[in-house]
Amino acid sequence: MKMTFRWYGKDSDPVSLQMIKQIPGMSGIMGFLDYKPAGEVWTEDEIKDYIDGVHAAGLECEVIESVNVHEDIKMGLPSREKYIENYITTIRNLAKYGVKVIVYNFMPVFDWLRTDLARVIEEDGSNSLYYDEEEIKGMTPVDIVKKTIEDCNGFSLPGWEPERLAELETTLKHYENLTADDLRVNYKYFLDKIIPVCEEVGIRMACHPDDPAWPIFGLPRIAHSIEDFDKIVALHDSPANAFCLCSGSLGSNPANDIPEAVRHFGKMDRIACAHVRNVKYLGERRFREAAHLSSTGDLDLYEIMKAIDETCPDIYVRPDHGRMIWGETGRPGYGLYDRALGATYINGLWEAIQKNK
Ligand code: DNO
Numbered sequence: 001m002k003m004t005f006r007w008y009g010k011d012s013d014p015v016s017l018q019m020i021k022q023i024p025g026m027s028g029i030m031g032f033l034d035y036k037p038a039g040e041v042w043t044e045d046e047i048k049d050y051i052d053g054v055h056a057a058g059l060e061c062e063v064i065e066s067v068n069v070h071e072d073i074k075m076g077l078p079s080r081e082k083y084i085e086n087y088i089t090t091i092r093n094l095a096k097y098g099v100k101v102i103v104y105n106f107m108p109v110f111d112w113l114r115t116d117l118a119r120v121i122e123e124d125g126s127n128s129l130y131y132d133e134e135e136i137k138g139m140t141p142v143d144i145v146k147k148t149i150e151d152c153n154g155f156s157l158p159g160w161e162p163e164r165l166a167e168l169e170t171t172l173k174h175y176e177n178l179t180a181d182d183l184r185v186n187y188k189y190f191l192d193k194i195i196p197v198c199e200e201v202g203i204r205m206a207c208h209p210d211d212p213a214w215p216i217f218g219l220p221r222i223a224h225s226i227e228d229f230d231k232i233v234a235l236h237d238s239p240a241n242a243f244c245l246c247s248g249s250l251g252s253n254p255a256n257d258i259p260e261a262v263r264h265f266g267k268m269d270r271i272a273c274a275h276v277r278n279v280k281y282l283g284e285r286r287f288r289e290a291a292h293l294s295s296t297g298d299l300d301l302y303e304i305m306k307a308i309d310e311t312c313p314d315i316y317v318r319p320d321h322g323r324m325i326w327g328e329t330g331r332p333g334y335g336l337y338d339r340a341l342g343a344t345y346i347n348g349l350w351e352a353i354q355k356n357k
Contacts, residue, residue: 001308001350002027003343004063004273004318006334008034010053012156015336017057023340025347028060030103030273030318034156039070039083042090044097051097063273063316064094065103065244066208069190071167074108075174076186084193091194095201101272101316103244105208106187108175108219109168112211112249113144117151117332118324119288128323129333131212131252133285141217142168155331172217180220184231187222191236198240206242206272207232211249213256214285224253226261233270242272248320251279251299252287258299259307266311276304276346277320289321289333292342305349319343 005020007013007029020026033042033050054061067090070083094102105111119130136144145165191205198205213224222228229243243265250256265271278290278297290297308315322338324330 001313002060002062002316003347004028004030004060004316005339005343006030006032006065006318007054008032008156008331008334009050011035013334014330015334017054017059019336021058023343025343026059028062029054030063030065030316031061032065038068039072039086041086042067042093044093047093047097047099051099061097062099063101063103063206064099067091067094067102067104069104069106071109071171071174073190074106074183074186075171075178076182076189077174080186080189084190087190088194088197091197091203092201095203099203101204101206101242103206103208103273105210106183106190106223107210107221108178108183109141109171110145110216110219113216114148115139115144117148121288121323126323126325126338128289129321130288131286132282136216141172152332153329155334172219175219178220180222183220183222184235187232188235191241195236195238195240199238204240204242204272206244208244208275209246209249211246211252212285212287213250213253224250225256226264229261229265229270233265233268239269242270244273244275245271246275246277246320247299247301247304248275248277248279248289254281254298259303262304262307263311266307269312271308271312271315273316273318274304274308275320276301276317277342289323291323291338292319292345301346302349305346306353309350309353317346319346 003025012034051061073080073083114129114131115135116130118127120127210221210224215221247258251258278299279287280290280297281287294301319339319342321333324335325338328335328337
């Protein structure tokens with residue numbers, strides 16, 4: 001396992017590379033050029049500048065999260081050709097600078113979704129990301145996007161870039177006639193073009209699951225269960241067509257057994273990296289994010305790490321969203337303190353697993 005930390009870049013992350021380096025056991029970051037709109041080529045100069053900075057801090061940058069997929073590719077519009085070409089150029093450029101894994105998602109319109117970005121946890125006064133389907137029912141997609149942007153303390157959040165808001169209504173209209181099967185056809189078209197390039201340059205694509213793990217606003221979503229990911233494997237069967245096993249996203253649906261999912265896809269060599277975090281179920285399609293420690297939520301992080309050790313021990317792992325604690329303010333889910341605690345806890349589980357063999 002290589003322990004990593006998500007980093008948004010020096011101009012938009014209040015967490016510095018030096019702070020990340022000081023967390024015990026950090027091998028590197030999961031990097032992001034957050035100023036690049038979906039569909040644009042990431043140039044060699046931009047990549048070099050970013051990665052040189054990471055290396056100068058004594059960290060690696062072998063994972064990029066995310067290179068976002070343009071909606072025209074997901075919708076299968078003729079203009080997708082240009083965006084796929086750009087995506088391929090970005091893959092080639094990233095490979096030249098040592099990137100091994102690209103995390104992305106194929107969720108229509110929305111990346112992750114929450115109804116409250118700072119829900120106070122009564123027991124200790126910390127706050128975390130929260131989701132309640134009942135609240136979604138009273139909102140339109142435009143309402144939720146506006147609310148998310150307003151609530152994110154001035155920080156950009158992945159998947160919620162302002163330029164996408166401008167196009168939201170048109171995009172939603174396009175999706176009205178698109179079924180889950182249509183989306184899979186478009187996904188296959190994309191994979192068939194990019195995976196051979198990935199194989200050639202030594203990059204693995206890591207698809208992030210739908211978050212939450214069910215369809216929202218009637219949009220087709222095709223990546224939220226073991227069965228869904230089996231279908232994604234079948235679209236283009238290659239180790240380069242892999243997943244980012246996000247325990248909290250898949251785990252938002254209690255029907256998904258996360259250690260089982262890890263073992264299932266780990267044995268097939270289809271897990272390139274993992275986001276490890278915990279979820280607390282509060283009712284039907286209602287949950288909040290918890291501290292990483294198993295007993296504070298409903299997922300068993302020890303079992304998840306054991307499954308990783310048994311079936312895919314060499315993957316990149318990062319602590320995922322943290323709560324806001326100790327008065328920290330910042331990008332929701334991506335503060336320093338609770339994620340650092342999460343990394344340390346995961347490292348502790350890992351050490352115990354190794355020593356118990
Ligand atoms: C949420 C993240 C996701 C993830 C993307 C990958 O906090 O895990 O935004 O980075 O879905 O494209």
